[in-house]
Amino acid sequence: MQLRVALTVNGERRELITATHKTLLEVLREDLDLTGTKHGCELGECGTCTVLVDGEPTLSCLALPVECQGRRIETVEGMAENGRLHPLQQAFAELGAAQCGYCTPGILLTAKALLAETPVPTRDEIRHALAGNLCRCTGYTKILDAVELAALRMRGGTRP
Amino acid sequence: MTKRFSVIGQSLPKIDAWAKVTGETKYADDLTLPRMAYGKLLRSPHPHARIVRIDTTRAVALPGVHAVITGHDLPRVKFGILPVSQDEEALCTDKVRMVGDPVAAVAAVDEETAERATELIEVEYVPLPALMSIEDALKHPEVRIHEYGDGPNVHKAVALQFGDVDAAFAESDLVREDVFFFEGNTHLPLEQHAAVAHWGPDGKLTLWSSTQTPHYVHRLLGKILDMPQAHIRVIAAPVGGGFGGKLDPFAHEIAACKLSQLTGRPVKIALTREEVFYVHRGRHPVLMWVKTGFRKDGAITGMHFRTWLDGGAYGSYGVASTFYTGALQTVTYKVPVYKFEGARIFTNKPPCGPKRGHGTPQPRFALECQLDKAAEQLGLDPADMRRRNLADPFTKTANHLTVTTIGLGECIDRVVEASGWPRKWNALPRGKGIGIACSSYLTGAGTAVYWNDMPHSGVVVRADRSGGVSILCGATDIGQGSDSVLAYLVAEVLGIEPKDIRVHAADTDLTPVDLGSYSSRVTLMAGNAAIQAAERLRGRIFEAVARKLEVDASRLVARDRRVFVADDEEQGVSFQDAVALGESLHGVLAFPGSYAPPKRAGKYKGGGVGPSPCYSYSACVVEVDVDEETGDVKPTEVWIAHDIGRALNPLLVEGQVEGSVYMGLGEVLMEEQVFRKGVHKIPSMLEYKSPTTLETPEIHTILVETDDPDGPFGAKEAGQGPLLPVIPAVANAVWSAVGVRVDEIPITPDKVLKGLELRRQGKTPRVGPERLPLFTFPAPRAVESAFGHPADDIAVRPFAS
Numbered sequence: 001m002q003l004r005v006a007l008t009v010n011g012e013r014r015e016l017i018t019a020t021h022k023t024l025l026e027v028l029r030e031d032l033d034l035t036g037t038k039h040g041c042e043l044g045e046c047g048t049c050t051v052l053v054d055g056e057p058t059l060s061c062l063a064l065p066v067e068c069q070g071r072r073i074e075t076v077e078g079m080a081e082n083g084r085l086h087p088l089q090q091a092f093a094e095l096g097a098a099q100c101g102y103c104t105p106g107i108l109l110t111a112k113a114l115l116a117e118t119p120v121p122t123r124d125e126i127r128h129a130l131a132g133n134l135c136r137c138t139g140y141t142k143i144l145d146a147v148e149l150a151a152l153r154m155r156g157g158t159r160p
Numbered sequence: 161m162t163k164r165f166s167v168i169g170q171s172l173p174k175i176d177a178w179a180k181v182t183g184e185t186k187y188a189d190d191l192t193l194p195r196m197a198y199g200k201l202l203r204s205p206h207p208h209a210r211i212v213r214i215d216t217t218r219a220v221a222l223p224g225v226h227a228v229i230t231g232h233d234l235p236r237v238k239f240g241i242l243p244v245s246q247d248e249e250a251l252c253t254d255k256v257r258m259v260g261d262p263v264a265a266v267a268a269v270d271e272e273t274a275e276r277a278t279e280l281i282e283v284e285y286v287p288l289p290a291l292m293s294i295e296d297a298l299k300h301p302e303v304r305i306h307e308y309g310d311g312p313n314v315h316k317a318v319a320l321q322f323g324d325v326d327a328a329f330a331e332s333d334l335v336r337e338d339v340f341f342f343e344g345n346t347h348l349p350l351e352q353h354a355a356v357a358h359w360g361p362d363g364k365l366t367l368w369s370s371t372q373t374p375h376y377v378h379r380l381l382g383k384i385l386d387m388p389q390a391h392i393r394v395i396a397a398p399v400g401g402g403f404g405g406k407l408d409p410f411a412h413e414i415a416a417c418k419l420s421q422l423t424g425r426p427v428k429i430a431l432t433r434e435e436v437f438y439v440h441r442g443r444h445p446v447l448m449w450v451k452t453g454f455r456k457d458g459a460i461t462g463m464h465f466r467t468w469l470d471g472g473a474y475g476s477y478g479v480a481s482t483f484y485t486g487a488l489q490t491v492t493y494k495v496p497v498y499k500f501e502g503a504r505i506f507t508n509k510p511p512c513g514p515k516r517g518h519g520t521p522q523p524r525f526a527l528e529c530q531l532d533k534a535a536e537q538l539g540l541d542p543a544d545m546r547r548r549n550l551a552d553p554f555t556k557t558a559n560h561l562t563v564t565t566i567g568l569g570e571c572i573d574r575v576v577e578a579s580g581w582p583r584k585w586n587a588l589p590r591g592k593g594i595g596i597a598c599s600s601y602l603t604g605a606g607t608a609v610y611w612n613d614m615p616h617s618g619v620v621v622r623a624d625r626s627g628g629v630s631i632l633c634g635a636t637d638i639g640q641g642s643d644s645v646l647a648y649l650v651a652e653v654l655g656i657e658p659k660d661i662r663v664h665a666a667d668t669d670l671t672p673v674d675l676g677s678y679s680s681r682v683t684l685m686a687g688n689a690a691i692q693a694a695e696r697l698r699g700r701i702f703e704a705v706a707r708k709l710e711v712d713a714s715r716l717v718a719r720d721r722r723v724f725v726a727d728d729e730e731q732g733v734s735f736q737d738a739v740a741l742g743e744s745l746h747g748v749l750a751f752p753g754s755y756a757p758p759k760r761a762g763k764y765k766g767g768g769v770g771p772s773p774c775y776s777y778s779a780c781v782v783e784v785d786v787d788e789e790t791g792d793v794k795p796t797e798v799w800i801a802h803d804i805g806r807a808l809n810p811l812l813v814e815g816q817v818e819g820s821v822y823m824g825l826g827e828v829l830m831e832e833q834v835f836r837k838g839v840h841k842i843p844s845m846l847e848y849k850s851p852t853t854l855e856t857p858e859i860h861t862i863l864v865e866t867d868d869p870d871g872p873f874g875a876k877e878a879g880q881g882p883l884l885p886v887i888p889a890v891a892n893a894v895w896s897a898v899g900v901r902v903d904e905i906p907i908t909p910d911k912v913l914k915g916l917e918l919r920r921q922g923k924t925p926r927v928g929p930e931r932l933p934l935f936t937f938p939a940p941r942a943v944e945s946a947f948g949h950p951a952d953d954i955a956v957r958p959f960a961s
Contacts (some may be wrong), residue, residue, distance in 0.1 A: 021272075035190035036183020038400070039431040040350045045845040050352055060190030076183035085181065093177035096811045099819065100639025101180030102350040102400030108181065127853040136350055137403050137639050138324065140853045142815055 005065045009034065009077025024068055025049045025060035028075060036076040036105050038078055040134070047133030047149045050106035053077050053101035057110045057132075076105035079112065079140055087150040097146035107133045123148065163167055166719055167652040168873050171811035173441045174644040175658055176398070188370040188397040189354035189430045195354070199228050199419050200274035200431035201412060202264040202281050203438070204256035205292035207508035207838025208305070210265065211254055218280040219266060226423040227773040228281065234418055235386040236335055241376060241408045241513075243610060245315070245475025247306055250384060250414035256285070257305055258472035258508050259471050259838050260438030265415035270352055290838045294470050296449065296865035298506045298933050304475065305506040310938075315431040315471050315504040316479045319937045320486070320766055322558040323497030323945030325451075326460025332453030334537055338530045339449050341929040342522035342905040344470065344830040346442035351400020351419055353439065357416035358564045363426070366393045370411050372402045372636050373676030375607065378668045380409040385417060387579040390661035396666035399677075400800050401556035402638035403823070404514035406477055408676050409439055437843035441513030441756045442833065444481055444504075445470040446522035449932055454534050458545035465489060465506075465523060468933055469504040472511035480769055481512065484519025487770030490557035491600040492568065492777070493549035496947045501937040506762065509835055514678060516823060517880045519793075520601065521887055525905060528888030532895065541585060542892070543596050544577050546779075556946040560640075560762030564774045564951065565866035565876075568598055569805025571779035574801040579781040585896070592784055593897025598779045599886035601881030603805075603871065604681030606757045606771030613755035615959055617685035618672025621650055621693040622750035625743055627655060629661045629738030631693075634674030635686040636666040640879050641788060641812045642682040646690045649872055653694035655718030672752065681879030683775055683808065685755045687872030692959075693753030697742075700749060704741035705733055758870065759953030764943045773870035776877045779804040780821070780885035786897040788916060791909030793894055795825055798886070801862035805876030810863060816878035817861045824886030826851045832906050903928025 003020045006013060009032060018031050025042070028034045028051070037060055040048030044062045050058045052074040079086040087106050091097070098104040107130060114121055114129040121129070126147045127140075135143060149159060179185045211720050216228040222606055231253035240246045252261050264281050268274035288333030291297040291305060291313065310317040331333045355369040365387070371377050374396040382389035399406060412429040431439065447468040453461035467485040471478045485502030517524075535542040551557065553566045573595070576582065586596045620632040631650055637643040643663040651658045664670055674686050692863040698718055705723045706713035709731055717726045724732025733741070761767045780800045786793050798821050807813045831847035834841040842848045867874035887905060895901050900915030905928060912929045919925035 004672045012519070022884045031263075034183075035186065038187070038351070040352070043844060044845070046350060076181075080182060085178075089181040092181045096171075096174065096177075096641075096815045098174075098177060098180040099349070099641070099815055100349070100399060100401040101176075101185050102187065102639075105183045111672075129852045132852070134350060134850060136823070136850070136854065137349055137819045139813055139818035139820075140856045140857060141818045141859055142811075143838055144853070160427070 005069055006129045007065060007068060007073055009073045010075060012055065018065065020022055022064040022065065023061050024065050028060060034075050034077055038102050039103060048103050048106045049132065050109050051056045052109050052113055055113055055115065055116060076107065076108055079108060082147050087149065087153045091146040091150040095146040095149060097138060097142040102134060103135045107143060115154060119151060122152060163363065165652060166655065167658060168808050169646045170809065171761065172658060172809055174641045174812065175647050176643060176661065180193050185398050187351055187400050191354065191356050191368055191397065192399060192505045193358060193426035196426040196428055197267040197269065197423055198271045198274050199265055199267045199270065199427050200278050200415055201262040201415060201653050202260060202278040202790040204261040204263055205283050206256055206287050207259050208288040209256050210288060211252060211256065213284040214264060215282040216264060216592050219277040219566055220666050222273065222277045223279060224269040225277045226267045226425065227419050228264060228277065229418055234945055237378050237383060237708055239409065241476050241477055242475060242479055244479055247308065247439035247475045250411045254663055258510055260435065260510060262411040262902065265419060267423050268420040268828065269284040277506040287752065292506065292507055292509065292835060292838060294468050294505045295787065295788055297507050298935060305508060313506045315475060315506050317503040317938055318482060318766055319940035321560065321940035321942045325462040325464045325497050325499045328497045329453040332354045332461045332753065333456045334454040334534060336448065336530055336534055337451045338526065338903065339535065339929050339932065340526040340672055340903045342389060342446045342525055343832040344445040344512055344880045345827050346437060346440055346833050347403035347405030348848065349401025349403060349405055350567035352431045352433055353406060353410060353412065354415045354428065355413040356426060356428045357415065357420040358426040361366045364391045365417055366395065367417060369395050370376035370399050370406055371396050371404045372399060372633055372638055372678060373637060373677055374666050374668055375634055375673050377409045377413060380915065381417065384414050391670040396623055396636040399636060403516045404443060404678065405879040407514055407676065410439060433845060434843045437840050438510045440510035441476050444512040444519065446485055447929060447932065448523060448526040450526050450530050452530060456538060458464060458535065458538055458540045458548045459932040460493055460495050460549050463489060463495050464499040467502040467859065468935065470512065471504040472507055472509040473513035476511045476513035478513065481519040483766050483769035485523050488520050488600060489523055490559050491561055491563055491775050492551060492598055494551055495558055495943050496767050497942060501933060501940065508838060509860050510705045517601065517883050518679065519885050524599050524884045525783050525888045525891065529886065529891050529903065537793060543572055543581055547572055556951060558945040558947040559770065560758045560767060560946045562771050562951045564870060564956065565805065565868045566777055567864040567866040568779060569821065570864045571777055571801035571803055572598065574864065575781045578860055579799040581781055591604055591897055593786060593893040594781060594893065594894030596781050596909050597885040597890045597892060599881060599884030600775045600777045601877060602679055602806060602886060603774045604686045604757060604773035604879040605679035605919050606773065607761055607768040608675055613821065615743060615756050617674040617689045618695045619686060619689040619753045619754045620672055621690065621737045622749055623697060623698050625740045627739055629656065629672065631661060631663045631690060632671045633665050633690065634671040635682045636677045637678045640816060642677065642686065644812065645683050645687060648744040649687050649690045650694040653691055656721050680880045683875055684871055686811045687875065689753035689755040691872055692884050693751045696751035697749055700746050701738045701742040703744040705738050708741050729934065734770065740753065753961035756958040758957045760955050764941060774868040775803065776881040778885050780883045780889045782886065782889040782893045784890060784893040784897055786894055786912060788898060791912035793907055793912060795827055795857045799860045800882055801864055802878060802882050803864045803866050804878050805868040805871040805875065806865050806874035807863050808873065808875050813863055813878045814861045817882040820857050820880065821859050821886050823849060824883040825856065826885040828890040828905055828907055830906055830908065899925055901926040
């Protein structure tokens with residue numbers, strides 16, 4: 001069965017007709033060509049497919065597009081503005097926080113939500129915020145470092 | 161002369177970092193082609209069964225289905241990654257040997273239709289007895305999983321002896337025999353395998369795949385599809401985590417190719433997470449018996465090591481894995497005489513293969529825990545005891561491996577100091593413990609899967625009048641940063657910035673062959689090839705610039721995007737002008753570099769597994785809290801020192817070390833592949849436990865540099881070795897915390913509680929395997945121990961000039 005939905009993704013309104021059973025993850029990747037959002041399990045276990053819905057980290061593999069109508073959806077493709085990387089993206093690149101890069105979009109968005117609510121997070125707060133996002137490459141160390149650096153820069157600080 | 165580096169040694173971002181943080185990187189499953197169909201495999205629900213009949217009629221009739229194939233639609237050849245283990249079929253025809261064995265494949269308009277079609281395929285099976293453990297497989301020789309091997313259900317049995325271990329034991333002050341078990345675990349990359357095949361109307365095939373070894377896939381596709389390799393192109397898409405799990409050619413890759421041929425459409429097959437758990441090829445479960453002799457001062461007198469590997473249903477890399485469980489024990493410490501016996505047993509479980517550390521973390525766990533026990537018996541500090549046994553640089557080991565630089569002594573000193581070991585060892589309150597362990601690992605396998613005289617790695621560096629430089633290399637970046645490393649090396653040689661360089665990698669049409677991203681070989685092998693190519697390019701550019709400046713070429717240097725006279729910096733040209741001069745004088749500037757490792761394999765059968773141009777070394781101290789109520793082990797801090805030879809980019813090396821530590825912690829505390837009635841008990845990321853941010857402690861990484869003569873600018877590996885000491889360091893820390901020896905990985909809370917209970921009852925507080933399989937190893941091949949012999953003055957390195 002097909003369904004007509006209107007979604008606001010990265011500030012752009014997108015109308016589409018898609019199969020009713022498709023998850024938000026599938027619609028983003030397959031119907032909207034936003035393949036920056038990755039899938040790791042499609043069961044809500046790994047956090048890889050995290051996007052922001054009204055600023056909240058949301059597992060897109062468990063969300064249905066109809067639920068997201070009228071809400072703001074943000075994917076990794078929407079993080080950079082006018083060609084300028086978000087401070088989190090910049091810090092992740094500089095500090096080697098992305099190795100294979102597959103978990104990176106989900107972690108960036110989860111971290112963005114954290115910093116919106118807690119601009120000066122402790123390392124433990126970062127750990128808790130990212131506890132639902134698995135990474136198999138980095139051992140998380142550089143990821144925590146990068147979130148700290150981005151937080152510092154976002155409040156105007158520079159690296160010591 | 162001190163070397164001055166411009167790029168080497170800098171903590172630079174990876175060249176692909178920007179694409180990765182913006183979501184632009186296209187992994188295999190991100191690719192779509194016009195008219196593309198979607199494929200699915202039908203997999204066996206039985207661990208062991210004969211296939212009587214496969215009827216695809218109903219599936220073919222389903223609207224939206226483009227094609228359905230079985231093994232009968234493919235050439236009837238068996239394949240496998242190793243020439244000695246050609247035992248796989250892409251789609252099984254006669255028999256399935258594990259749950260998850262593929263039997264048919266479908267291409268359809270979408271994934272849902274393909275899946276529905278697989279459900280309509282009727283397969284009639286006659287179940288056979290399933291052999292789910294080493295013991296079962298040996299106890300039932302009448303049930304044969306394969307018809308080949310070194311005995312019923314014995315894939316491979318090896319026995320090697322280097323000197324008289326019994327004589328050494330007789331002269332020892334202490335001889336210990338210990339038994340250990342290391343449960344299997346899996347790679348769990350976040351990206352599930354995916355492949356897109358396009359069989360063009362010209363009869364040529366292109367495959368994009370998440371593979372670590374496009375070269376081997378290329379080679380084997382020719383055989384499996386019975387077509388000239390010249391008509392096949394394999395492109396490795398950026399790999400979303402490998403760890404050894406994407407090293408074999410896989411059924412989905414082959415099925416996608418065949419389906420594309422039959423449908424005249426591109427076909428994509430992406431595996432589900434559950435399928436990835438069955439495809440596996442991960443860490444072998446290994447049972448180990450170790451007998452080691454010691455003198456009073458802690459010196460090792462001799463060692464006898466036995467391993468039994470639960471290989472699963474197919475050969476995969478298993479013969480190499482078997483040898484690896486015995487190869488590297490001698491590289492870390494002085495082991496004057498050494499005997500190794502190993503056997504890999506077939507069972508009806510997903511096949512095991514290489515995972516980070518390939519075959520060496522299991523014996524490393526056993527060896528380092530036994531050393532800890534021996535140190536205690538001898539009243540020695542475990543750190544001192546390890547120092548006392550350090551192997552000597554530039555010597556040979558008992559089993560004829562040539563060891564070059566060794567930074568292990570400094571690694572031990574540095575972690576001991578950083579962790580506060582002297583004031584903590586034997587002094588922490590109950591429930592808190594500290595443990596130490598060491599290790600070594602290959603920097604690239606010294607021999608290839610296929611023995612021949614060709615390069616293991618090839619690179620072409622080209623430049624043109626734009627001033628742009630491109631690197632073409634068959635190596636695959638699996639997240640470790642190999643593309644970036646090539647760019648750093650070439651930038652250093654040419655005196656330009658990494659951002660001036662584009663790397664085109666892992667495309668069998670465009671790039672020279674590189675054997676693949678395994679055995680920690682890429683930085684060293686592709687790196688040396690890249691340096692050679694870049695130096696050839698630089699030589700030609702210097703010739704042209706020298707002519708223009710009317711100076712001798714030997715006076716020129718390349719730095720800061722300029723080529724100039726070393727002692728007269730004003731006299732020079734920009735790099736772009738220099739390239740233009742070179743192009744004017746010599747024509748097109750494209751130069752190859754080739755690398756093959758020094759020929760050092762021991763002259764005995766099995767001597768090809770273990771040699772490497774050089775070995776990395778690591779020492780690790782872990783501190784843990786053990787909760788005696790729950791049995792929970794919490795690592796609180798990790799210190800690790802790693803002999804990297806030279807850190808080409810310290811940031812990337814740290815990342816590899818931290819990732820290795822993390823993965824080691826997962827293996828020692830929670831990760832395990834467990835099967836029940838032939839079925840994977842936990843094929844999901846929720847139940848297959850792996851550490852999150854909350855379980856991963858602070859990791860203090862210390863890099864030790866030894867400037868190895870075989871490494872590119874002195875560099876050794878970092879991607880695998882640092883995993884090895886973490887596991888035994890945790891086990892030793894648990895003993896230190898609560899006086900319980902868990903000789904079995906993973907060290908889960910139930911095992912700790914069992915040990916504590918034994919302790920309360922006054923019994924030996926040890927939890928681990930109690931008995932060994934009944935198995936007779938073949939008579940050992942006796943080879944003289946080469947222990948302490950000096951390294952050959954001249955090891956032949958082909959293509960070096």
